[in-house]
Amino acid sequence: MAAALNVSVVAADQEVWAGEATMVVARTVEGEIGILAGHEPMLAILASGEVRVTLADGKKIVAEAADGFLSVANNVVTIVARKAGLV
16 A cells, blocks of 8 residues: 555645545646655645545545645645535
């Protein structure tokens, strides 16, 4: 089994989703990015759009996020947005 990512999707007023995942795909102002376990630390500005989280069983969680950022460090992915919600 591949190493897991600990993912949090947070809106300004609430936590939208948190859990373990194998992959996260999000739109940034520089383009779409995919994150797997072992990804280098980074900080990116989100573009409005979908954040797709793939769980270990292959199911996907999809959230809309706008006006925020994404950070990656030590297999922890944090997405903080002014507005976010599950689709």
